[in-house]
């Protein structure tokens with residue numbers, strides 16, 4: 001099995017779908033500016049609009065509700081920034097509503113934007129999560145009031161996979177008169193997402209998490225919700241996002257969601273089988289582990305496990321040497337000193353957060369890959385524990401006397 | 402197009418990570434003459450170093466270890482354990498993190514702090530040996546000096562901040578809160594900042 005390659009890091013990014021690649025290669029010749037009126041421009045425009053239609057259909061929106069942007073991060077930055085404007089003129093009804101509510105487990109592109117907006121005068125409140133990563137609707141209820149302009153809650157968490165009940169949250173948020181945004185970057189393409197059913201006002205999509213290209217995303221803005229661009233200076237995207245369109249990326253994103261429509265329904269059950277096999281295999285073969293995230297309301301392909309007495313970066317790199325790609329919530333791997341803010345928010349202690357590994361499977365993942373991982377992982381953990389101060393036979397911490 | 406495969410780490414580090422030397426097997430340290438432990442699990446790094454000493458020659462004959470930590474931590478303890486064998490206690494006591502990093506073929510800046518516990522644990526093991534053998538006069542306590550009285554920040558805290566990435570006085574303040582009250586510690590702190598930058602990063 002020496003040459004086996006296993007990519008279990010789909011929540012970080014995904015390979016291009018072969019169909020997407022084909023489409024993009026074919027489109028390499030297309031260089032026209034969609035804003036030009038001549039034939040070159042019209043060709044590019046037609047393709048951009050076809051992609052817009054695909055993305056809109058995929059989430060139950062209308063074409064004009066979709067804005068193509070440069071990334072999921074840009075979409076999230078755009079939405080949050082709408083609510084901190086000195087004039088308060090652009091977003092209707094937000095005049096006095098300068099409070100933003102979000103959660104402690106959002107992606108850094110939301111958390112750091114929120115922090116920056118707080119410096120600029122916004123009042124930001126953070127929802128806690130329980131040990132499974134779920135927010136508390138009662139706490140949200142307590143925070144909502146006529147000062148709140150926006151609530152932003154991610155649909156699926158990238159580290160532990162926990163899904164939130166966005167439909168119920170949106171109902172509460174709307175009852176209080178605030179707008180609702182969800183970062184659906186990890187949810188779209190993995191679970192059904194229908195903006196009408198969810199009721200949200202803003203929703204974020206990123207291309208590279210769904211077998212599309214990197215550096216392209218889409219932002220859904222519900223019709224009638226007033227809006228102000230983050231990137232100004234052009235009439236592109238109906239004046240909502242300046243900059244000549246990333247035609248190739250947009251084409252790829254359009255094709256990616258079309259392929260998701262075809263493949264998603266079958267994939268879910270298969271993903272669940274793989275995850276079950278992986279989890280049961282780990283539980284059977286390795287002692288002193290704990291599963292992070294929600295047991296049922298979770299992404300089918302995401303499994304996050306803490307291994308006591310080991311540090312995640314070491315696990316990641318030993319697995320890398322055997323051709324297996326995963327990620328970790330340990331501080332060392334991120335280059336910072338603090339372990340995963342998501343795990344810490346769920347009440348996992350720092351030591352377990354340092355020893356956490358995320359396995360995220362995707363459309364090409366197989367049972368053979370799970371088996372190979374289950375062959376390599378137990379001996380890797382055993383090996384690291386054998387050299388760890390935190391884990392000796394006499395019991396964890398026995399070495400420290 | 403560039404190919405993957407290049408590690409963020411040197412080949413030596415990779416080699417020590419793949420095949421660590423002198424791991425202490427089991428938990429029994431009775432056969433050793435000195436035991437030292439530094440760091441804690443919450444921070445993600447902990448190292449234990451155990452040594453055997455030739456009494457006559459004052460020389461370390463064996464050095465084994467356990468490490469809870471990342472690849473840099475594992476590799477740096479491994480390389481340290483090779484470095485100290487055959488050294489006199491005094492020579493071993495003076496090994497600096499920088500020497501360990503050089504022996505490893507260099508460490509990325511943000512990984513230096515992962516490797517500083519090994520030599521600390523080694524010094525603790527040497528001191529333990531002195532204490533056990535009635536040589537308390539040779540025990541060298543690491544000096545700790547409070548630099549910022551207002552915020553109770555020590556020279557060690559400043560060193561840690563540098564290892565964690567502080568390079569300017571402002572960054573040092575962000576890390577330690579030093580100099581944020583009366584400000585009289587600024588000059589001394591800046592001297593130490595320069596010193597530790599030089600020791601650890603050669604700048």
Ligand SMILES: Cc1ncc(COP(=O)(O)O)c(C=O)c1O
Nearest residue numbers: 071072073107158183185186206
């Ligand atoms: C939940 C979540 N939101 C946002 C992003 C950012 O998306 P992008 O990489 O397109 O900026 C990511 C990707 O890391 C994510 O996982």
Ligand code: FES
Nearest residue numbers: 549551582583584
């Ligand atoms: S001594 Fe440092 S601020 Fe006063």
